[in-house]
Amino acid sequence: MTKTAFLRPRSAPAESLESLAGLLREWLPLQRWFAGKDRPVTDLGVLSTTELFPGCLHVLVHAGHGGVPAPGGATSAGDCYQLLLGVRERPSPRLGKALIGTVRDGLLAGLTVYDALQDPRAAQLLLERLRRPGTAGPLHFEGDPAQEVPSGLVPRTLNAEQSNSSLVYGDEYILKVFRRIQPGVNPDLEVPGALARQGCHRVPAPVAWLRTTHPFKATLGVLQPYLRNAADGWTLALDALAAGDDFTAQAHALGRATADVHLALSSAFPVGTPGENGRTAAAMTERLTAAAHAVPALQPYVPGLRSAFAALATCDAGPPAQRIHGDLHLGQVLRAGREWFVIDFEGEPSRPLSERRSAHSPVRDIAGMLRSFDYAARQRRPWRPEWARRCREAYCAGYAARAGWDPRKKHGLLRAYETDRAVYEVLYEARHRPDWLPVPMAAIERLAVRGD
Numbered sequence: 001m002t003k004t005a006f007l008r009p010r011s012a013p014a015e016s017l018e019s020l021a022g023l024l025r026e027w028l029p030l031q032r033w034f035a036g037k038d039r040p041v042t043d044l045g046v047l048s049t050t051e052l053f054p055g056c057l058h059v060l061v062h063a064g065h066g067g068v069p070a071p072g073g074a075t076s077a078g079d080c081y082q083l084l085l086g087v088r089e090r091p092s093p094r095l096g097k098a099l100i101g102t103v104r105d106g107l108l109a110g111l112t113v114y115d116a117l118q119d120p121r122a123a124q125l126l127l128e129r130l131r132r133p134g135t136a137g138p139l140h141f142e143g144d145p146a147q148e149v150p151s152g153l154v155p156r157t158l159n160a161e162q163s164n165s166s167l168v169y170g171d172e173y174i175l176k177v178f179r180r181i182q183p184g185v186n187p188d189l190e191v192p193g194a195l196a197r198q199g200c201h202r203v204p205a206p207v208a209w210l211r212t213t214h215p216f217k218a219t220l221g222v223l224q225p226y227l228r229n230a231a232d233g234w235t236l237a238l239d240a241l242a243a244g245d246d247f248t249a250q251a252h253a254l255g256r257a258t259a260d261v262h263l264a265l266s267s268a269f270p271v272g273t274p275g276e277n278g279r280t281a282a283a284m285t286e287r288l289t290a291a292a293h294a295v296p297a298l299q300p301y302v303p304g305l306r307s308a309f310a311a312l313a314t315c316d317a318g319p320p321a322q323r324i325h326g327d328l329h330l331g332q333v334l335r336a337g338r339e340w341f342v343i344d345f346e347g348e349p350s351r352p353l354s355e356r357r358s359a360h361s362p363v364r365d366i367a368g369m370l371r372s373f374d375y376a377a378r379q380r381r382p383w384r385p386e387w388a389r390r391c392r393e394a395y396c397a398g399y400a401a402r403a404g405w406d407p408r409k410k411h412g413l414l415r416a417y418e419t420d421r422a423v424y425e426v427l428y429e430a431r432h433r434p435d436w437l438p439v440p441m442a443a444i445e446r447l448a449v450r451g452d
Contacts, residue, residue: 019106033179042066050137086116123155143208186219191345200264233330237376248394255398257340272321304448315412321359328365329372367417
């Protein structure tokens with residue numbers, strides 16, 4: 001009998017894995033998707049453990065920060081993270097960066113633990129579980145009964161990890177495994193499913209998904225069709241810049257695609273009413289105050305930025321609030337053939353799930369894409385502001401042609417949402433990519449001083 005024989009295909013006692021805490025406390029902060037890099041992990045608790053199959057554990061852990069304020073001023077009790085841990089008696093040289101370490105004591109003493117999502121065998125077995133509806137302890141494997149996923153698809157891990165981890169199977173499907181888990185239905189399952197029922201072809205529909213009922217109900221992962229031979233908008237934009245090519249035709253088509261998705265969302269979910277600008281302006285001002293506290297470079301611009309939010313409270317109410325993408329930029333769109341597709345409806349992962357599932361002005365998505373054109377233009381030296389300006393104009397024109405209203409005529413709204421987005425970018429870059437901080441700071445200076 002092996003040392004892992006004590007595990008059963010059901011929820012195991014959390015204390016059986018407490019010996020992992022030391023290893024995970026060191027490993028978690030090194031992961032790209034870990035949200036608390038700038039705060040010490042003061043406590044680590046195992047919330048749930050389930051054996052998915054022999055040698056692979058599904059684990060939910062809580063990483064606490066001892067009440068240390070997060071950037072932005074709020075005090076966080078910590079976060080829940082999803083881990084798939086491989087367990088072996090002998091380490092393999094193939095594990096490489098997936099290796100977490102060897103457990104020194106407890107029930108797993110002497111065993112090597114690693115990130116199972118980077119193990120091809122474990123990835124294949126995970127797909128097998130998703131292919132057939134069923135349960136394993138609190139875990140529920142579900143799917144669209146009209147979609148049959150073939151077996152034997154070869155997995156590969158996407159290297160460009162962000163706030164989640166993704167596996168591609170045979171260039172046919174992509175599985176997104178959510179890392180930071182919050183109670184409730186994840187928008188990246190809810191929204192594409194609703195859009196598929198609306199007949200919107202711009203968003204790949206969910207095929208299968210994984211959720212849990214313990215320690216709370218939550219979405220854990222989603223399997224969707226993989227758009228082979230597609231390129232993301234960020235790569236296409238950078239390629240155009242490098243070649244000196246115009247990108248306005250693509251930007252115009254992307255604006256039309258964005259409007260298509262917004263129109264489908266307004267049909268799939270309840271639509272709010274205009275007139276919430278005062279409340280929105282107050283929330284934006286609060287986020288600015290918190291961000292300036294965390295990033296001192298923002299402080300000289302605070303008065304000018306506040307003026308953008310103050311103007312929002314009295315400007316044209318704009319289109320009704322509705323469900324939106326929530327984190328739209330060039331990296332969240334794919335072009336396959338002549339068509340644009342929109343992906344990753346999770347929203348900004350740092351924001352509460354309830355906020356990401358609520359209605360917002362569609363101008364927020366538009367502002368995110370406009371900021372993304374500026375980000376792309378600043379990747380080349382010398383900076384080409386005219387390239388970004390032409391793309392912004394073309395994108396808004398494409399959106400107006402499909403939506404029936406022109407974002408450029410909502411100047412107060414657009415300035416406020418662009419400012420709010422730039423403030424978010426400053427906070428993000430300061431935490432994760434300090435070398436990129438000058439990009440949003442340039443926009444901050446423009447939006448605060450010139451009021452554009």
